[in-house]
Amino acid sequence: MNDLRAELVAENKKIRWEPEYLRDGRMGEWLASAKDWAISRERYWGTPLPIWQSADGSEQLVIDSIDELKKHTKKSGNRYFIMRHGEARSNVENFVHSDDAIENDLTEGGRETVKRNTQKLREDTNIDFIITSPLKRAQDTARITQEVLGDSRPSVLIDERLREMDMGVFNGKQQPEWKAFFDSRARRFVMAPKGAETYVQVRCRVGEFLFELEKNYSDKKILIITHMD
Numbered sequence: 001m002n003d004l005r006a007e008l009v010a011e012n013k014k015i016r017w018e019p020e021y022l023r024d025g026r027m028g029e030w031l032a033s034a035k036d037w038a039i040s041r042e043r044y045w046g047t048p049l050p051i052w053q054s055a056d057g058s059e060q061l062v063i064d065s066i067d068e069l070k071k072h073t074k075k076s077g078n079r080y081f082i083m084r085h086g087e088a089r090s091n092v093e094n095f096v097h098s099d100d101a102i103e104n105d106l107t108e109g110g111r112e113t114v115k116r117n118t119q120k121l122r123e124d125t126n127i128d129f130i131i132t133s134p135l136k137r138a139q140d141t142a143r144i145t146q147e148v149l150g151d152s153r154p155s156v157l158i159d160e161r162l163r164e165m166d167m168g169v170f171n172g173k174q175q176p177e178w179k180a181f182f183d184s185r186a187r188r189f190v191m192a193p194k195g196a197e198t199y200v201q202v203r204c205r206v207g208e209f210l211f212e213l214e215k216n217y218s219d220k221k222i223l224i225i226t227h228m229d
Contacts, residue, residue, distance in 0.1 A: 077219040081121065083145070084228055086110030088137040094175050098135075098164040102172045106140050114141050118148040125221055129154045131213075132225040133162040142225050154223070161209040164227040168196030202229060 050063040063069045087110030090097040097104045106114075121127070127149060132142040142156045170178040170193055181193050189199040213222065 074214075076214045076217060078213065078217055079125070079221045080213075081125070081127070081221070081223045083117065083121075083141065083223060083225045085133070085135075085138040085141040085225060086114040086144070090137075095172055096167045096170055096175055096178045097172065098167045099171045100136050104135075104137055106137055110137075111140075111144060114144045115148055118145045121145075121223070122149055126152055127154045127223045128220045130156045130223045130225060131159050131162065132156060133164065133227060134158050134160055135163055135227075138162070138225050138227065145223070145225070159209060161205040162224065162226040165199075165202050165229040166195070166197040168193045170196065199229070 050069070052061045052063070053059070061072070063072070086106045088097070088104050088106050090104045091110075092107060130142050130145060132138045139156075139158065146153055146156055167173075167178060170181070178193075182188055182191070192198045192201075
């Protein structure tokens with residue numbers, strides 16, 4: 001994780017997030033000397049400051065740490081369990097796969113592993129419902145899980161936001177080909193092949209999904225079946 005963070009910092013130094021017409025013109029020179037205002041520009045253009053104000057304007061709250069932010073965060077009481085789909089043909093043959101137009105079923109070994117892991121889950125907790133990626137290998141994993149859980153047999157929901165990272169023109173290609181497109185792992189956050197997604201885009205859709213769960217449910221045990229990335 002520290003190595004990845006270092007790569008991202010280096011990458012951010014290469015990419016100037018400010019618009020060029022502001023960064024290089026008179027406005028940029030003025031902003032550079034506006035020390036009080038420029039606090040929010042220390043790393044990224046337009047970084048929001050952690051200041052909250054009540055609707056009537058009578059109270060302000062400045063958050064100075066992650067721990068303090070957590071104290072003010074509403075808790076749903078939900079418990080989340082994350083499962084990656086079982087081993088599929090793409091894992092054995094080492095190709096990337098984000099579109100069911102290419103056949104990619106679970107292997108027999110993958111099915112057995114799902115059964116064993118679900119049995120452990122069954123002994124630990126009662127799942128209220130399962131939410132899965134729409135891709136077949138994830139849906140098959142959800143169905144096996146549902147069967148092993150037995151009497152409780154939680155319902156299975158499908159959410160498009162849990163799908164595999166879109167590989168674009170590399171869908172169905174060998175993993176080394178896809179990896180060779182990037183000169184570093186950090187570049188996957190800010191660039192993508194034609195028709196593909198960046199890690200930032202994946203993070204946004206999955207974040208939206210999680211915030212929605214926190215908003216709509218409370219005190220639930222939710223199993224999420226998705227993909228590695």
